Amino acid sequence: MHHPSISIILLNYNTSQLTLHCVESIRNHTQWPNYEIVVVDNNSRYEDYLKLEPLRDIPNLTLVRSRINLGFSGGNMMGVQYADPETDYYYFLNNDCLLLNDVCTILATFMEQHPNAGIVGAQMFKPNRELRYSFGYFPSLGLKYLGHGFMKWYRPEQHPALKAYQEPLEVPFIMGSTLFIRATDFREVSGFDITHFLYVEEEDLARKMHAIGKVLYLVPEAEYIHLEGQSTAPCYEIIREYHISLFHYFRKHHSYPAVVLFQLFYAFKNGKKFYKHRNFSRLALFILKGCPMGESLRYRQKISIQ
Structure with missing residues (x-):
């Protein structure tokens, strides 16, 4: 067979x-x-x-x-x-x-x-x-x-x-x-x-x-x-990276007005939790900024010599 x-x-x-x-x-x-x-x-x-x-x-x-x-x-x-x-x-x-x-x-x-x-x-x-x-x-x-x-x-x-x-x-x-x-x-x-x-x-x-x-x-x-979470430790930069990818997906598959509505939703969702930790406010502002791809962790990688 x-x-x-x-x-x-x-x-x-x-x-x-x-x-x-x-x-x-x-x-x-x-x-x-x-x-x-x-x-x-x-x-x-x-x-x-x-x-x-x-x-x-x-x-x-x-x-x-x-x-x-x-x-x-x-x-x-x-x-x-x-x-x-x-x-x-x-x-x-x-x-x-x-x-x-x-x-x-x-x-x-x-x-x-x-x-x-x-x-x-x-x-x-x-x-x-x-x-x-x-x-x-x-x-x-x-x-x-x-x-x-x-x-x-x-x-x-x-x-x-x-x-x-x-x-x-x-x-x-x-x-x-x-x-x-x-x-x-x-x-x-x-x-x-x-x-x-x-x-x-x-x-x-x-x-x-x-x-x-x-x-x-x-x-x-x-x-x-x-065993989720074993390979990537959660932190603000990782959470921000998620939103960078998410908004790349939105820009790729949705109209501009829809992307704006997504921005407003996610910014409000995180901004209203500002009193819990300052990272929620930082993330809300980052989302309103458009989650620019240029700030992805991808661009901080260094080439190893080994």
């Missing part, structure tokens, strides 16, 4: 132990006979990168190091360049994830049976096995100004209930910690938009997939744990 090829791409940034555990979970659970793993070190501290060296002894695993932090989109696109150019599927998996079952076989089989599927995702859990939502809704003016309840009633097909599912479900977009993608579709839409440094990549990619007529699915039979 012919088995299509799968290229599993992981990013490492100063979290080598997580990467090693993730690779171990892939190898322990994956029965699919035709897969490779590409690990991209996103310019970690050199001592952290060196801890990944044992991976070079694993068959069908490629370890590469970028001398500059390319962010999520850029790092994954670098991984694509080192993957088999004729691969059938890409599986972009966060390194702070642990597979609970044979996710690759389940998702690849589903994709083979559903030619209309562009991206599929597994069911996400917290480390204590508590359910986490594996899909989300596209940010819209309706959601922001009218609320989730109204939009679920008004457009239920675009806002499926956030709950546990037993059967595959069409969803707006899959969370970026686990994106299983048909390679031909990924190439057709030019992959990730590398302007996004850390956030909102999955929403953007999903919009591009919908534009070519593809459907996105949650496949709950496939299960994984996501």
Whole structure:
């Protein structure tokens, strides 16, 4: 029986132990006979990168190091360049994830049976096995100004209930910690938009997939744990980076008047919490300024000599 090829791409940034555990979970659970793993070190501290060296002894695993932090989109696109150019599927998996079952076989089989599927995702859990939502809704003016309840009633097909599912479900977009993608579709839409440094990549990619007529699915039979927050520590600059990506997405997919309304909503949402911490006021002013891309962390990266 012919088995299509799968290229599993992981990013490492100063979290080598997580990467090693993730690779171990892939190898322990994956029965699919035709897969490779590409690990991209996103310019970690050199001592952290060196801890990944044992991976070079694993068959069908490629370890590469970028001398500059390319962010999520850029790092994954670098991984694509080192993957088999004729691969059938890409599986972009966060390194702070642990597979609970044979996710690759389940998702690849589903994709083979559903030619209309562009991206599929597994069911996400917290480390204590508590359910986490594996899909989300596209940010819209309706959601922001009218609320989730109204939009679920008004457009239920675009806002499926956030709950546990037993059967595959069409969803707006899959969370970026686990994106299983048909390679031909990924190439057709030019992959990730590398302007996004850390956030909102999955929403953007999903919009591009919908534009070519593809459907996105949650496949709950496939299960994984996501140790969210382990690879990126929350701080004001990270929160600001999220808004830079978010408003790049808005400018790309919405009209100018809509972008202005989004600005007003997010500025007010943060500004009204000024008494809790001064960062809320700083963020509100930054949003009113337009969240300029020129202030992204992308432009503070330094080239490593190692």
